[in-house]
Amino acid sequence: MAMTRESVINQLLAQVPYVRWLGVAVDRHGDELTAVLPFSDKLIGNPVLPALHGGVTAAFLETTAVLGLLWATLDGSRGLPLGEEGLPRLPKTIDFTVDYLRSGAARDAYARARVVRLGRRYASVQVEAWQDRRDRPFAQANGHFLMPQG
Template identity: 40%
Template sequence: MSDTSSLDWLEQSRAINAPDTILDNMPYARWLGIEVTRDDSGLVFMLPARRDMIGNPLLPAIHGGAMGAFMETAAIIDTMLALRTAKMPKIANFSIDYLRAGKCQPTYARCELVREGKRLANLRVHAWQASEDRLVATARLHCVLAELDQTSIR
């Protein structure tokens, strides 16, 4: 895929608020199997239950790296769609709190853009499994908001 077509799909996805198109163009997100739906509160991301993502076979629990990658990917996609201007979010810092073991079952996440400045965005991500009231992890991150050009997609 050339840089120009990369910018085209990204700008089109943002213009029509299409998270699936963004997911389709992120190889790691495709490998994780992340899906996205909408409800009354906004986007809901889903990481399917897969045995190859188990980190602790005794529980069995999802590996923390898979959980972190899922939450980080959800935050990036949600941010790309929520920004008032077309900019590429680049993670400056990411902090995750694991609240309980994520069992081998579907995991969901919802993101919140806390603050969008000229150069930085602050976000929160909440992940749960059976009930949104019983979180398995939370994350906080800051993204540098880069201008959308050829260099921002590399």
């Protein structure tokens, strides 16, 4: 039985300890994949505001970028080489730049990735994270990734 793109992504999310600790999940609407960061008190960096920790925000954005690449490569037209457990090997981050636009509030956050370039060796991804309104992001990022080779 062939695994769906969603089941592959959920299995990969479950294998990364920090992503599991963050509680990152995915929500699919049509062909769009949205990453979800459910709020938890452990994610607070500044208890006075309270605001999400900057490292949590960066990790959420980077995870979303990798998920976007996986989503794009698992569409059946191309695939990534498989690792030991029969799951795709993950792209490796070359660089990742985060723009913190405002404080992330103490509530759920959402993010979507847009794959700008997807080649055999290299990929470029833009990510945007929001909370209440998608047109009002609290952080955005640009990342470059080395794609796994067979």
